[in-house]
Amino acid sequence: MAKPSVGVSEVGVSAAPAQSACPCPGTLFPYPPPRGAGIAAAVRRKCLQVELGAGTGLLGGAWGVESMRASSPTHAKAAAALAAGVDDERAAWMVRHPSALGKFEQIVAASEGKRIVMFLDYDGTLSPIVDDPDAAFMSETMRMAVRSVAKHFPTAIVSGRCRDKVFEFVKLAELYYAGSHGMDIKGPAKASSRHAKAKAKGVLFQPASEFLPMIEEVHERLAETTRCIPGAKVENNKFCVSVHFRCVDEKMWGEVSEAVKGVLREYPKLRLTLGRMVLEVRPTIKWDKGKALEFLLESLGFADCTNVLPVYIGDDRTDEDAFKVLRRRGQGVGILVSKHPKETSANYSLQEPAEVMEFLLRLVEWKRLSRSRARLMSLQ
Numbered sequence: 001m002a003k004p005s006v007g008v009s010e011v012g013v014s015a016a017p018a019q020s021a022c023p024c025p026g027t028l029f030p031y032p033p034p035r036g037a038g039i040a041a042a043v044r045r046k047c048l049q050v051e052l053g054a055g056t057g058l059l060g061g062a063w064g065v066e067s068m069r070a071s072s073p074t075h076a077k078a079a080a081a082l083a084a085g086v087d088d089e090r091a092a093w094m095v096r097h098p099s100a101l102g103k104f105e106q107i108v109a110a111s112e113g114k115r116i117v118m119f120l121d122y123d124g125t126l127s128p129i130v131d132d133p134d135a136a137f138m139s140e141t142m143r144m145a146v147r148s149v150a151k152h153f154p155t156a157i158v159s160g161r162c163r164d165k166v167f168e169f170v171k172l173a174e175l176y177y178a179g180s181h182g183m184d185i186k187g188p189a190k191a192s193s194r195h196a197k198a199k200a201k202g203v204l205f206q207p208a209s210e211f212l213p214m215i216e217e218v219h220e221r222l223a224e225t226t227r228c229i230p231g232a233k234v235e236n237n238k239f240c241v242s243v244h245f246r247c248v249d250e251k252m253w254g255e256v257s258e259a260v261k262g263v264l265r266e267y268p269k270l271r272l273t274l275g276r277m278v279l280e281v282r283p284t285i286k287w288d289k290g291k292a293l294e295f296l297l298e299s300l301g302f303a304d305c306t307n308v309l310p311v312y313i314g315d316d317r318t319d320e321d322a323f324k325v326l327r328r329r330g331q332g333v334g335i336l337v338s339k340h341p342k343e344t345s346a347n348y349s350l351q352e353p354a355e356v357m358e359f360l361l362r363l364v365e366w367k368r369l370s371r372s373r374a375r376l377m378s379l380q
């Protein structure tokens with residue numbers, strides 16, 4: 001199969017073939033990189049690295065309704081599991097993935113001499129999972145917690161949602177946003193005064209630009225095909241399409257699966273992945289939340305550094321790509337948000353967004369105290 005030309009879009013730079021048009025932006029980040037590399041080098045390298053990953057999706061694989069059930073436990077199922085005495089299983093799981101709150105001191109001790117970089121998923125991590133994906137609002141207290149974290153650490157939101165939509169929910173211009181599972185990355189529109197003078201603007205990386213017309217077309221086809229399935233909701237997330245089945249009767253999940261697979265058979269350059277109560281259609285490029293995490297670390301100048309501690313918090317199967325990257329690097333902290341035992345590559349767990357907020361606030365408080373202590377020491 002021919003390799004597509006994968007371009008990079010920035011403000012004023014349209015998508016173009018990779019090798020010939022890698023832009024070399026100036027200072028886009030409010031956090032001064034500790035050394036060399038920087039965004040230009042990161043973009044150049046990624047231009048060369050993004051490749052077709054045909055056949056890596058779920059379409060055509062041995063999956064279907066059972067996979068949907070496994071990744072999307074319903075409240076009734078979770079309650080039944082508890083009633084059946086699965087408490088022991090949960091206790092064993094918690095030993096392997098202890099609470100990030102319970103192990104807070106251990107986590108901050110690991111950051112000694114390192115720069116923490118925060119990566120946060122949105123749905124189910126900063127906001128509760130709700131029936132209507134358009135109503136997944138985050139609380140004002142959570143927004144304040146994220147704002148406080150971003151004052152101390154570079155902070156990115158990494159979501160399957162369209163970048164514009166997730167920004168509408170979060171409303172914090174000082175953050176990095178990686179929408180569409182990391183296929184649409186943008187630096188802060190507003191520089192954090194604590195970290196930089198430069199105002200950082202612009203789209204940094206869009207490795208799937210050429211798929212936009214195809215995604216539009218598939219969005220329309222999927223909306224049409226699933227129109228007769230009560231509760232099914234199709235969402236255009238710019239570089240991917242989400243088919244939510246949260247409000248579909250479980251007896252009809254098979255129909256959702258068949259409808260989506262039926263459409264995708266005509267689009268071999270797209271693949272299907274499974275999230276929490278959602279089927280997601282994406283380009284077959286080798287790009288995911290893990291790649292987005294690496295791209296952002298590289299852009300911030302932490303590509304091969306040992307003095308960085310990435311902390312990634314997420315609740316979804318798609319967040320596993322990021323947890324795996326941290327495992328592979330032997331660097332950083334992966335935290336899964338889940339009330340129920342799940343197979344995960346995360347180190348730690350938190351039960352729900354309320355615990356995520358508590359963790360973020362404790363991190364801010366710890367940082368403030370550390371700074372105060374350092375100031376006192378310097379005066380002695």
Ligand SMILES: [Mg+2]
Binds near residue numbers: 122123124125316
């Ligand atoms: Mg999520």
